[in-house]
Amino acid sequence: MTTFSDCDLFTLHIPPQPKKNSGTCEVEIQTSPILASDSGTQTIIAVESGTQTTTEFSVGTSSEDQKSDDNDFPNLNPFLDIVSNKMESEILHNCSSTVFKNYPESSSVGFGMVTQKETAEEYQILPIPTAALGLQCTGVGWNASGSLLIATFGRSDISGWCSHGGVLAGWSLFRRDFDPSAQPEVLLEHSSCLMSLACHPETPYLCAAGSYNGEVLVVDMSSSETIETRLVSQIDDYFHREPVRSLKWVWDAEENEYVVASASSDGKVLWWRPRHQLKFPIRGSKLSLQRQSDGLRGLGLLNSAVHGATSITFTYANGKPEMSSTMVVGSEAGAVFALQPSLPAFSSKDLDSIWDDDARKLLRCVDNETSRETVRSHVERWAKLNNQPGKISPETLFRSKPDPDLLFNAGASGRTRFEPHAGPVLSVDASPFHRNLFASAGADGVVKISTSLQARPLLCLDPNAGHQQDGGLGGVLHGVSWSKTRPLVLGVGSALGHYSIFDLGKSASLPMAQIDKGGSRSSPVFCSSFNHKIRSFLALGREDGSVTVYRLSSAVTDASPNEADALHALVSNLSGSADETN
Numbered sequence: 001m002t003t004f005s006d007c008d009l010f011t012l013h014i015p016p017q018p019k020k021n022s023g024t025c026e027v028e029i030q031t032s033p034i035l036a037s038d039s040g041t042q043t044i045i046a047v048e049s050g051t052q053t054t055t056e057f058s059v060g061t062s063s064e065d066q067k068s069d070d071n072d073f074p075n076l077n078p079f080l081d082i083v084s085n086k087m088e089s090e091i092l093h094n095c096s097s098t099v100f101k102n103y104p105e106s107s108s109v110g111f112g113m114v115t116q117k118e119t120a121e122e123y124q125i126l127p128i129p130t131a132a133l134g135l136q137c138t139g140v141g142w143n144a145s146g147s148l149l150i151a152t153f154g155r156s157d158i159s160g161w162c163s164h165g166g167v168l169a170g171w172s173l174f175r176r177d178f179d180p181s182a183q184p185e186v187l188l189e190h191s192s193c194l195m196s197l198a199c200h201p202e203t204p205y206l207c208a209a210g211s212y213n214g215e216v217l218v219v220d221m222s223s224s225e226t227i228e229t230r231l232v233s234q235i236d237d238y239f240h241r242e243p244v245r246s247l248k249w250v251w252d253a254e255e256n257e258y259v260v261a262s263a264s265s266d267g268k269v270l271w272w273r274p275r276h277q278l279k280f281p282i283r284g285s286k287l288s289l290q291r292q293s294d295g296l297r298g299l300g301l302l303n304s305a306v307h308g309a310t311s312i313t314f315t316y317a318n319g320k321p322e323m324s325s326t327m328v329v330g331s332e333a334g335a336v337f338a339l340q341p342s343l344p345a346f347s348s349k350d351l352d353s354i355w356d357d358d359a360r361k362l363l364r365c366v367d368n369e370t371s372r373e374t375v376r377s378h379v380e381r382w383a384k385l386n387n388q389p390g391k392i393s394p395e396t397l398f399r400s401k402p403d404p405d406l407l408f409n410a411g412a413s414g415r416t417r418f419e420p421h422a423g424p425v426l427s428v429d430a431s432p433f434h435r436n437l438f439a440s441a442g443a444d445g446v447v448k449i450s451t452s453l454q455a456r457p458l459l460c461l462d463p464n465a466g467h468q469q470d471g472g473l474g475g476v477l478h479g480v481s482w483s484k485t486r487p488l489v490l491g492v493g494s495a496l497g498h499y500s501i502f503d504l505g506k507s508a509s510l511p512m513a514q515i516d517k518g519g520s521r522s523s524p525v526f527c528s529s530f531n532h533k534i535r536s537f538l539a540l541g542r543e544d545g546s547v548t549v550y551r552l553s554s555a556v557t558d559a560s561p562n563e564a565d566a567l568h569a570l571v572s573n574l575s576g577s578a579d580e581t582n
Contacts, residue, residue: 119501119513123537123551124173124180129153131189132167137541139197139527144204146533147174148221150186151547152209154193156526162212166194168219168227173549174534188219188227198247200258201320206230208260210244216262218274233278238398238407242266246311251322259323263309268408269329269339276358280394283365284408285339287331307331313430313438315452321430326452328438330425336418336440338452354380356391363397371406378402419456421446427480433487433564437571441492445475449504451571458574459508463492463500479528485535486559487567493525499540501556505566515540515550 132153139152153167170186172178194217196210205222218231233239242265249258250271259282260272267288270281287307311330314321329337355363363379366372375397382400383392423443431437436451445464448457464475476495483489488505489512500511515538516522523544531537535557538550560566 119553119556120515120538120550122548124549126151126171126547126549127181127183128545128547129167129169129184129187131165131187132169132545135164135167135193135545136543137526137545137547138193138195139209140529140539140541140547141197141199141207142529142531142533142537142539143170143199143207143221144202146531146537148172148186148204149539149547149549150197150199150207151539151541152194152197153545154195154212156195158193158212162192164193164212166190166192166209166211168194168197168207168209170221173537186221186227188229190217190229193243195243196245196247196262198249198260201249201251202258208247208249210247210262210264212243214240214242214244214264214266216240216244216247216260216270216272216278218260218278231274231278233272236398238401238404239270239281240264240266240268242308245309248312248314248321250314250325251320253322253324261312261314261327263312263329265308265310265332267306267308269309269312269327270408271323276394280362280398282358282362282394285327286405286408287329287337288405307333307335310425311428313428315430315435315438316432317435319432326436328428328430328440328452330421330428330440330442332424334421334423334425334442334444336420336425336428336450338418354392356393359392359394359397362394366407367409371409375402375406417455418450419448421448423476426476426478427492429480429482429490431482431487431490431567432484433482433567434571437567439480439482439490439492441477441480443476445477445494447477447480447490447492447502451575454575458571459504461492461502461508463494463498463502463511463514464496465510476524478524478526479540481528481530483557484530484532485557487564488570489556491528491530491538493528493540495524495543497522497524497542499525499528504570505563513556 126149135153136155137151138154138156141150142148143150148170150168150170153169155162155164158164166189168186168188168190169184171184190209190211191213192215193212194209195212198208200206200208205220207219207221209217209219211217214235216231216233217229220228220230235241240262244262244264246263248261250261251257252259252273255273257273257275260274261269262272263269268284268286270284272278273282276282287309308331309329310332313328314325315328317325327339329339331337363372363376366375379392379397379400379402382388383396388396418440421440421442421444425440425442427442428438428440431439436453437449438452439447439449441447445462447461447463449459449461450457463477477492478495479491479493481491483491486503489501489503491499491501493499497516499515501513501515502508503512506512523542523546525540526543527541529539531539536552536554538552540548540550542548
């Protein structure tokens with residue numbers, strides 16, 4: 001047992017230290033004299049003035065004098081009291097009246113083609129960047145604010161591996177200090193040709209570009225001093241290995257963000273989420289033809305045929321393209337696909353416990369239950385054999401190398417085909433004013449206006465009518481694009497050098513205007529873009545690398561009050577006619 005007792009310890013004494021006298025000194029400083037002054041301003045004379053149609057009032061007339069002059073019209077106020085209520089009711093009635101709904105709008109542009117001077121004038125010819133000399137302009141677009149014009153440069157006549165460099169350039173056309181002879185403000189060089197461009201719909205400093213080698217790039221232009229490639233995808237059997245021919249930003253309502261859709265000559269359409277750093281696609285589709293049962297000519301191909309994609313577009317839903325919208329794809333063989341990439345219900349048991357959220361969503365995009373179970377068992381078996389720690393991630397899924405035909409078949413069950421072109425489809429674009437309408441253009445020199453609800457086109461346009469073609473091969477069409485402000489207007493470029501603008505409300509056989517660069521053999525138009533913010537501007541990119549901006553007249557840009565209704569009525573009437581023909 002422990003006991004405690006008291007004891008005395010030694011005493012520690014610390015003597016006090018005397019205070020030392022602190023040394024002091026006086027210092028004076030003075031800043032330079034500060035000059036201050038107060039000033040005030042005041043008008044010398046305050047003046048009120050008034051005007052009247054019948055009586056002149058001099059400056060400085062008093063309010064009493066004005067009141068006395070009102071007595072010259074003693075019957076005016078009683079008259080207004082009687083008629084004002086009736087006049088106001090008639091004005092309100094006219095605001096909701098439909099008496100002039102179907103009355104044709106007068107316009108200075110009538111039927112037939114008008115001159116370029118009446119519809120468009122050349123606003124700016126942009127100099128070809130030094131790094132892009134010898135390259136073609138492969139894409140043009142306006143950023144989200146409509147103030148920056150962006151263009152990509154590459155070559156489309158390359159076979160094999162690309163040894164040329166690519167260029168992305170941007171010009172701020174509407175700056176006060178803009179110098180058209182200077183090099184572009186935005187300039188980015190890449191190791192291979194850039195073949196496609198898509199500007200972010202809401203973020204002005206972001207755009208996506210596709211390379212000849214199969215890369216998808218997201219470019220950050222927020223700093224005017226250093227333009228950098230923020231994200232670059234890999235080149236792999238499960239990604240793209242061929243040129244990325246087309247890109248689109250698409251709204252993902254489920255995740256509340258935009259994703260990038262890319263189409264490549266390898267026959268794959270892939271979706272990429274930028275916040276995943278483009279490390280892997282979140283879903284994909286492979287363009288394989290299946291035998292058609294309706295007997296359309298030119299489609300009797302083998303089931304295993306895979307077609308290279310040349311252009312993609314998404315029909316509009318809720319005012320913008322969405323992942324749930326119909327995706328229309330043009331192919332190198334002339335076929336036009338429509339895919340419904342809706343996500344199927346997913347009910348694989350015990351999946352959530354070993355798969356992370358991103359991998360689960362990726363597996364969910366596999367089109368049918370049998371394929372999903374095959375991919376799932378393959379990935380889980382590979383992860384177990386290779387002792388992969390933690391949950392299965394998308395990186396684990398792609399490292400396990402499942403069958404690409406099973407992984408990239410999203411939308412295969414809802415795939416449809418339209419009447420094909422007689423050559424490669426080089427451009428497709430969906431109307432922003434109709435949820436089912438789109439246009440396609442190709443090497444056969446024909447623009448087809450189609451709806452996703454039927455196989456045969458509603459209209460076929462010939463922009464090369466009246467133009468001489470060399471050997472029948474000069475009428476190749478590129479860059480079909482719907483106007484962002486006129487529901488009935490679309491434009492398309494030709495290899496003959498002209499750009500045709502059609503107004504479907506006036507004529508489906510003749511363009512309302514054609515823009516020529518000049519000369520008997522002007523350079524082919526490869527791409528085009530209507531400005532969605534500043535509606536009077538149109539940009540054209542050509543084979544010789546030149547980029548030209550045109551200012552459009554009000555006849556091309558100003559829509560009539562009921563033009564959107566007229567477009568729906570036109571589609572409805574033409575759809576009925578096509579059904580009767582079939």
